């Protein structure tokens with residue numbers, strides 16, 4: 563029997579995939595609701611998922627499953643412990659968005675620190691025409707050069723973000739893990755780092771340790787004009803606490819590419835308000851054409867490698 567491969571959310575990768583080297587059976591679905599996952603993976607040996615959750619119950623219900631190819635770097639939607647217990651290989655995509663994600667984070671930083679939305683709104687409202695001088699001032703503008711960027715997560719994207727920021731003359735600090743008992747060389751204790759930051763940029767995975775990493779207490783430690791950038795995962799930030807901090811002016815702004823629920827079909831409190839210092843993009847930091855193609859090529863490589871008996875990028 564040829565290995566059966568099922569892609570659960572093919573529409574999340576809108577480009578052409580390279581052909582696999584090994585013979586196989588391929589089945590793809592545009593997207594898969596939670597209730598349909600186990601049924602669709604019933605006879606599959608290999609599952610491909612970008613964002614469709616694969617739970618312990620699904621693992622139990624799918625006896626043929628041997629590999630999960632995550633079509634992303636983030637793997638928080640997969641129950642790794644259940645996969646490990648069953649001997650199912652899980653592989654993810656690495657180092658593909660080293661330009662795209664930092665560029666997106668940088669765009670959000672620039673827009674927020676230079677008050678892009680406020681000035682655009684003012685110009686469209688005719689406020690420049692009424693100005694007494696050649697320019698119109700309504701919100702304080704901060705240069706990125708000379709500002710302090712605190713990065714949480716010093717992996718591939720955290721390091722790439724640091725490189726881009728240093729090239730712009732920013733002072734880069736890496737935050738130690740929250741509640742760590744010792745501080746590694748080259749890192750600043752988490753709470754102290756938040757207090758020093760003009761910009762905090764999150765680049766760590768979402769897991770039980772990092773859920774709500776940034777909540778009310780952490781936002782209170784930040785300067786009143788500091789901005790929070792999250793291109794990692796929505797669950798890292800307590801959205802209710804962030805809304806409160808923005809409305810009360812405890813922080814200067816937020817740029818988010820990710821939300822706790824995606825797509826936010828049930829609404830989201832951060833989408834219900836219109837603030838010039840809150841910018842939300844729909845999880846597209848990775849979606850540059852070249853970046854996405856790198857992901858797609860690595861996905862096929864990971865499956866080829868598994869079928870050849872030499873799995874690559876394995877998580878378990």
Ligand SMILES: NC(=O)c1ccc[n+]([C@@H]2O[C@H](COP(=O)([O-])OP(=O)(O)OC[C@H]3O[C@@H](n4cnc5c(N)ncnc54)[C@H](O)[C@@H]3O)[C@@H](O)[C@H]2O)c1
Nearest residue numbers: 635636715716717718719720739765766767793794847848
């Ligand atoms: N928005 C997007 O389009 C997009 C694209 C790619 C990746 N991502 C997200 O970015 C995350 C980071 O990607 P990466 O390629 O840098 O991954 P990576 O594995 O190379 O780096 C993650 C880093 O986070 C560190 N880390 C783990 N737990 C931590 C904690 N509690 N506190 C601080 N640091 C911690 C790890 O030690 C590692 O150094 C991914 O997990 C994914 O969720 C988002």
Ligand SMILES: O=C(O)[C@H](O)CO
Nearest residue numbers: 612633634635636848
């Ligand atoms: O984790 C990732 O790679 C991005 O979220 C795209 O899926």
